[in-house]
Amino acid sequence: MRKTVIAGNWKMFKDLKESEELLQGVKAQAASAPSSVTVVVCPPFTSLSLAGSLLKGSPVKLGAQNMSEHDEGAFTGEISWKMLKSTGCEYVILGHSERRQYYGETDAKINLKAKKALANGLLPIICVGETLKEREGGITEQIVTTQIKGVLDGISAPDMERVTIAYEPVWAIGTGKNATPAQAQEVHAQIRGLISKLFSKSLADKVVIQYGGSVKPDNAAELLAQTDIDGALVGGACLKADSFAGIFKSAKKK
Ligand code: PEP
Numbered sequence: 001m002r003k004t005v006i007a008g009n010w011k012m013f014k015d016l017k018e019s020e021e022l023l024q025g026v027k028a029q030a031a032s033a034p035s036s037v038t039v040v041v042c043p044p045f046t047s048l049s050l051a052g053s054l055l056k057g058s059p060v061k062l063g064a065q066n067m068s069e070h071d072e073g074a075f076t077g078e079i080s081w082k083m084l085k086s087t088g089c090e091y092v093i094l095g096h097s098e099r100r101q102y103y104g105e106t107d108a109k110i111n112l113k114a115k116k117a118l119a120n121g122l123l124p125i126i127c128v129g130e131t132l133k134e135r136e137g138g139i140t141e142q143i144v145t146t147q148i149k150g151v152l153d154g155i156s157a158p159d160m161e162r163v164t165i166a167y168e169p170v171w172a173i174g175t176g177k178n179a180t181p182a183q184a185q186e187v188h189a190q191i192r193g194l195i196s197k198l199f200s201k202s203l204a205d206k207v208v209i210q211y212g213g214s215v216k217p218d219n220a221a222e223l224l225a226q227t228d229i230d231g232a233l234v235g236g237a238c239l240k241a242d243s244f245a246g247i248f249k250s251a252k253k254k
Contacts, residue, residue, distance in 0.1 A: 001254070002205075002206065002207075002208055002230045003036060003037070003038055003208065003230070003231075004034075004036055004037045004038070004208075004224065004230055004231045004251045005037075005038045005040060005164060005208050005210060005230065005231035006037060006038070006039055006040070006210075006231050006232050006234065006244075006247055006248040006251065007039075007040035007041075007042060007063060007091065007093070007125060007166075007210065007231070007232070007233050007234065008026070008039075008040065008041050008042060008234050008238025008239075008244050009042050009065060009093060009096070009212075009233060009234065009235050009238065010022075010041070010042060010043045010044060010047075010065075010238065010239065011044075011065070011098070011235060012044060013044070013239055014043060014044065014047060014239070015046075015047075016046065016047060016050060019043050019044075019047035019050060019051065020050060020054065022041075022043075022239070022240075022241055023041065023043075023047075023050070023051055023054045023055065023060075024054070024241075025240075025241025025242070025245075026039070026041055026060055026241050026244060026245070027054065027055060027058045027060055028241070029241055029242070029244070029245035029248075029249075030058065030059055030060045030245070030248070031059075032249070033059070033245075033248050033249060034248075034249065034251055034252070034253065036251065036253045037231075037248050037251045038059075038061060038231075039059065039060050039061065039248050040060070040061045040062070040063045040090075040091050040125075041055075041060060041061075041062060041063065041238070042062075042063040042064060042065050042091070042093055043062075044065065045064065045065075045079055048062065048064060048084070048087040048088075048089060049087045051087070051088070052087040052088025052089070053088075055088065056088070061090050061091060062087070062088050062089050062090060062091070063089060063090065063091030063092055063093060063123075063125065064079070064084045064089050064091070064092045064093070065092075065093050065096065066079070066092070066093065066094070066096070066099060067079060067080070067081055067084060067092045067094065067113055067116070067117060067122070068080050068081075068113070068116075069109060069112035069113045069116050070116075071116075081116055081117055081120040081122055082120070084122060085120070085121065085122065089122065090122065090123055091122065091123045091124075091125055091164075092113075092117050092122050092123070092124055092125070093124075093125045093127065093166075093233070094110050094113045094114055094117065094124045094125065094126050094127070094151075095107075095110035095113075095126050095127045095128070095147075095151060096127045096168075097127060097129060097168060097170045097173060098173075101170075106150075107146070107147055107149075107150025107151050107153075108150060108153075110126065110150075110151045111150060111151050111152070111153050111154070111155075114126055114151060114152075114155065114163065115154065115155065115159075118155065118159045118162060118163070123162050123163075123164065124162075124163055124164070125164040125165075125166050125210070125233065126151050126152075126163060126164070126165055126166065127166045127168050127212070127233070128144050128147040128148055128151065128165065128166070128167060128168070128191075129144065129147075129167055129168040129169045129170050129173075129212075129213070130143040130144060130169055130170065130171075131170045131171060132170070132171035135169065135171060140169075140187060141187070141190050144167070144187060144190065144191060145190075145194055148165070148191060148194055148195070148198075149194075149198070152195075152198065157199050157200070157203055160195070160199055160203055160207065161203065161206055161207070163207065164207075164208045164209075164210060164231075165191060165195075165207065165208070165209045165210070166209075166210040166211075166212050166233040167184065167187050167188055167191060167209060167210070167211055167212070168211075168212035168213050168233060169183075169184075169187075169213050171213075172212075172213025172214050173212065173213050173214070173235060174214070174235055174236060175213075175214060176214050177213075177214060178213050178214040178215065178216075178219055178223070179211070179213055181222045181223050181225070181226050181229075184211045184223060184226060184229060185226040185227065185228055185229060188209050188211065188226065188228035188229055189227070189228045191209055191228075192204045192205075192207070192209060192228050195207055208230040208231055209228060209229065209230050209231075210229075210230060210231040210232055210233045211223055211229050211231075211232055211233070212232060212233030212234065212235070214236070215232040215233075215234050215237060215247060216237045216243065216246075216247070217237065217243055217246025217247055217250065218246075220232060220246070220247040220250045220251070221250040221251075221252070224250065224251045224252070225252065225254075227254075231251075232247060234247055
């Protein structure tokens with residue numbers, strides 16, 4: 001049985017004081033999260049160290065929003081796996097559509113980052129998803145297949161067990177327009193089928209596939225009830241403890 005992983009991507013929001021307030025709120029609410037749910041928060045880099053201290057001993061896991069594919073060196077503005085681990089990070093979001101769109105991240109680069117994270121004990125949450133034009137052009141499966149093959153290239157089966165895939169249709173991110181549960185389930189099943197082909201059915205059955213794109217407390221339960229939806233990557237609704245908790249508390253055991 002797969003666990004449900006609900007991760008909050010804070011993006012470029014929350015200074016230190018605001019981060020502390022939100023972390024305290026999430027920590028308090030997570031005490032009553034269903035036992036089948038793993039709650040992850042991904043604050044900006046500047047709040048990771050604070051978050052690591054505040055979350056010590058709590059079930060809430062810490063993640064980052066990006067990571068360099070290099071170990072260290074002259075890479076101004078970049079953050080390494082070692083720096084993330086020193087703050088207490090266990091997860092790292094890779095290849096978010098905003099990174100792809102605004103910072104030119106390619107599947108090949110995301111693949112290097114994923115391998116670097118896995119080699120160093122971080123759990124990557126790798127994002128894939130089609131644009132509105134691609135969906136309307138009927139090529140969603142083709143796009144997602146190319147992305148998945150690219151980002152997972154050369155990753156071994158044992159490492160794949162530690163990968164989370166986030167299916168995030170770009171047209172649903174930050175737009176208030178979520179994929180319907182049926183639309184999301186269809187793509188999640190395709191992704192699981194592809195992982196089964198690339199690795200094995202038993203491995204595909206273990207991989208956590210999150211949905212992301214305008215997940216809110218009032219649509220989370222129906223999305224999370226779908227057979228192949230094993231969690232959510234949440235943007236806007238994770239910026240308030242109550243709405244984030246409304247999402248992770250609505251996950252029913254499957
Ligand atoms: C995201 O940024 O990954 C996301 C899904 O954002 P939102 O929930 O705001 O659509």
